[in-house]
Amino acid sequence: MKFMLLQHYGRVEGDVPPMSQWAPEDVEAHIKFQMDLNADLRERGELVEAQALTGPEAAKFVLASDGAPIVTDGPFAESKELLAGWRTVDVESEARALEIAAQASEGPGPKGVPLRQQIEVRQVMGPIEPVE
Secondary structure (H helix, E strand, C coil), X not given: CEEEEEEECCCCCCCCCCHHHCCHHHXXXXXXXXXXXXXXXXXXXXXXXXXXXXXXXXCEEEECCCCCCEEEECCCHXXXXXXXXXXXXXXXXXXXXXXXXXXXXXXXXXXXXXXXXXXXXXXXXXXXXXXX
16 A cells, blocks of 8 residues: 655644754754655665655745746745655555654654654555546
């Protein structure tokens, strides 16, 4: 069973500033934690993919229009919970996906304090096939 574990900006315990405001050693510790978790999942044969995204300040929003698409920049006050990154895992059960999400939730923040970041867990439905 494949699941996506989605990490969002702004869904952490306490008042944690954006990573762009963390001390460099805190950023390094957080990234090392993420990489170590990915390595462990890869060794277990459970990691399909993991990706981090640029911060919300680099986000673009696109809206179709009759002419050229309308493109606007972020961030916006209402978009504090933009996607920060994801992991796709292939595991035996939903319970295992939830266990991995709990591990990811404990990633260190400033001064090494666990973020207790809310991780959204969604099962991958599979490829969308064309209707014939």
